[in-house]
Amino acid sequence: MDKTKNELSRRDAIIGAGKIATGAAILSVGASGLLTPAKVKAASFPWGYKKLDLQEVGDIAYETWYKSFCCQAVVSGILKPLQKKIGEPYASLPLDAFKWGHGGAVGWGTLCGSMTGAGIATGFIAGHEGEKILNDVIAWYADTELPIYKPAHPKSHFKNVNRSDSPLCHVSVGKWMNKEGVKFFSPQRKERCARISADVAMRTAKLLNDWKDGTYVPAHGSNVKEHGITTQLNCMECHGDDVPEPKM
Amino acid sequence: MDKTKNELSRRDAIIGAGKIATGAAILSVGASGLLTPAKVKAASFPWGYKKLDLQEVGDIAYETWYKSFCCQAVVSGILKPLQKKIGEPYASLPLDAFKWGHGGAVGWGTLCGSMTGAGIATGFIAGHEGEKILNDVIAWYADTELPIYKPAHPKSHFKNVNRSDSPLCHVSVGKWMNKEGVKFFSPQRKERCARISADVAMRTAKLLNDWKDGTYVPAHGSNVKEHGITTQLNCMECHGDDVPEPKM
Numbered sequence: 001m002d003k004t005k006n007e008l009s010r011r012d013a014i015i016g017a018g019k020i021a022t023g024a025a026i027l028s029v030g031a032s033g034l035l036t037p038a039k040v041k042a043a044s045f046p047w048g049y050k051k052l053d054l055q056e057v058g059d060i061a062y063e064t065w066y067k068s069f070c071c072q073a074v075v076s077g078i079l080k081p082l083q084k085k086i087g088e089p090y091a092s093l094p095l096d097a098f099k100w101g102h103g104g105a106v107g108w109g110t111l112c113g114s115m116t117g118a119g120i121a122t123g124f125i126a127g128h129e130g131e132k133i134l135n136d137v138i139a140w141y142a143d144t145e146l147p148i149y150k151p152a153h154p155k156s157h158f159k160n161v162n163r164s165d166s167p168l169c170h171v172s173v174g175k176w177m178n179k180e181g182v183k184f185f186s187p188q189r190k191e192r193c194a195r196i197s198a199d200v201a202m203r204t205a206k207l208l209n210d211w212k213d214g215t216y217v218p219a220h221g222s223n224v225k226e227h228g229i230t231t232q233l234n235c236m237e238c239h240g241d242d243v244p245e246p247k248m
Numbered sequence: 249m250d251k252t253k254n255e256l257s258r259r260d261a262i263i264g265a266g267k268i269a270t271g272a273a274i275l276s277v278g279a280s281g282l283l284t285p286a287k288v289k290a291a292s293f294p295w296g297y298k299k300l301d302l303q304e305v306g307d308i309a310y311e312t313w314y315k316s317f318c319c320q321a322v323v324s325g326i327l328k329p330l331q332k333k334i335g336e337p338y339a340s341l342p343l344d345a346f347k348w349g350h351g352g353a354v355g356w357g358t359l360c361g362s363m364t365g366a367g368i369a370t371g372f373i374a375g376h377e378g379e380k381i382l383n384d385v386i387a388w389y390a391d392t393e394l395p396i397y398k399p400a401h402p403k404s405h406f407k408n409v410n411r412s413d414s415p416l417c418h419v420s421v422g423k424w425m426n427k428e429g430v431k432f433f434s435p436q437r438k439e440r441c442a443r444i445s446a447d448v449a450m451r452t453a454k455l456l457n458d459w460k461d462g463t464y465v466p467a468h469g470s471n472v473k474e475h476g477i478t479t480q481l482n483c484m485e486c487h488g489d490d491v492p493e494p495k496m
Contacts, residue, residue, distance in 0.1 A: 108415055116367075168416075224432065228431065238485070244426075
């Protein structure tokens with residue numbers, strides 16, 4: 001191997017990078033063209049946060065919904081601005097990895113994918129501490145007439161907002177479809193879910209902004225500790241009058 | 249700045265890294281001690297897969313449950329072996345980011361966190377293609393007497409397996425608790441959920457192994473297309489005899 005040539009290539013790489021660093025580390029380029037870290041020190045976890053503009057968060061989430069649905073919409077609304085503001089490790093995170101949460105997990109109607117997205121985002125940002133924020137976002141979602149967000153250029157129009165009383169996609173969207181009188185594949189239903197994604201992204205970012213300011217106070221308690229089982233809080237909706245007694 | 253000193257420092261760093269690479273890229277170490285990529289080429293997405301040993305996957309998931317619960321258990325069961333087998337970008341992914349899915353999302357009883365973990369893992373591994381695998385894992389979970397996995401050194405013992413008919417944590421664990429006659433915070437319930445995490449991790453890895461071999465054939469269809477709404481398939485369990493007609 002021509003050592004002089006390597007020295008020059010290395011020098012060119014350094015000049016190309018625009019900086020001469022003390023204590024530099026080397027990444028070698030493998031046959032695949034991907035960088036293989038030699039001695040890369042991993043970023044500390046959790047990855048942290050810088051305060052976000054809520055309107056920007058909502059707008060990104062709304063637009064992303066029409067490409068990749070609810071889960072990726074919320075992840076993108078929060079993490080895309082952080083990819084710009086903070087850079088790595090956010091910048092290398094492939095947001096396309098989080099599409100699967102749509103429709104309550106590939107259409108199974110479980111957790112509304114917007115909140116799966118909120119969980120993923122708060123997980124990277126705040127680790128275990130992010131759980132309190134997610135808990136509050138879920139409680140707020142179930143208890144609030146949604147959607148609230150108004151896009152500057154709506155792709156469709158509808159009449160009704162709705163309180164779901166549940167974080168489940170099936171329950172939330174089903175009640176709203178019934179109220180609005182539209183089908184699942186209607187443009188109105190799509191618009192409603194795109195706007196709710198914006199709402200959840202903005203609510204999550206709002207609580208994260210407060211958290212960054214040191215003013216965030218968790219509001220919702222532990223469902224498990226209070227009810228003796230993991231649960232949502234609309235017990236009678238499925239159990240009717242025959243709600244089982246919790247065994248504490 | 250002393251250029252000669254920097255040249256030497258750089259040379260030392262290269263020797264320390266144990267290799268002289270052609271076309272090397274430089275990462276500078278900032279004041280925080282974290283590496284800041286200068287011109288790092290991001291890994292291609294999806295991140296890919298190498299076939300896994302199912303027993304190892306199950307064992308990691310089972311043990312991880314007792315530290316970080318169901319969601320992180322399944323993510324770890326699948327991605328920890330890939331961090332060793334493939335290295336980057338898996339190696340730098342902080343698996344602690346995925347604890348939040350426990351108890352159906354911070355205890356709200358929605359999607360069993362084991363399958364949130366399966367969604368996260370298949371999302372990184374296979375992107376949009378991974379959704380078919382997740383769809384099949386969820387259908388299998390709802391339809392199978394679980395748990396199946398037997399740990400070499402059980403932390404607790406119980407009598408019953410159960411078919412949940414649902415991917416919801418609340419429904420799945422509630423039915424099993426009722427059958428076993430134990431409380432949520434009992435050692436038996438914890439052991440049951442740890443074993444189910446192993447089962448879901450192993451089932452997901454089994455389908456991923458088939459996928460890698462080119463023998464995977466998706467089995468479960470689209471709930472949304474079939475029922476006109478995102479949904480699980482135990483309609484009467486909540487709706488009783490009054491199951492709404494789907495509007496297609």
